[in-house]
Amino acid sequence: MLTRILLLGLSLGVIVAAQAVELTDEQRAAIEARIAPVGEVCLQGENCGGAPAAMGAVGAVAVIDGEGTYNMACLACHASGAAGAPIVGDSGSWAPRIAKGIDALYNSGINGIAGSGMMAKGGRADLSDEAVMAAVDFMIENSQ
Known part of the structure; x- marks a missing residue:
């Protein structure tokens, strides 16, 4: 009896697996989107997609994209107000912060704010200080 149950279960598994192969391209894309990783690890020196800086021919940083850095590292909190982020x-929420001066804002972005949800570099240790400062500049420019 147990053998018949196991065979039935195995047969159903094979049938289900065979049906999964018959997905449309649209269905496969939807599944891939649902199971895609939510983040990535980018180690210093690696060329990671979506990096906030454009690289020159010799590998030197030519341009730092503040908006790109914001979209990659800051948007999750600074678009929703998560953890009290402005x-x-x-x-109105940026004015008192801007009043403290640009150096204080850069320091908060680079080093985080103890006792708050603001992590150093937005949790992206791979970012350069310059990339974080460019993101801070972008946020200020769009919040005055």
């Missing part, structure tokens, strides 16, 4: 575009 929302980009909300001049």
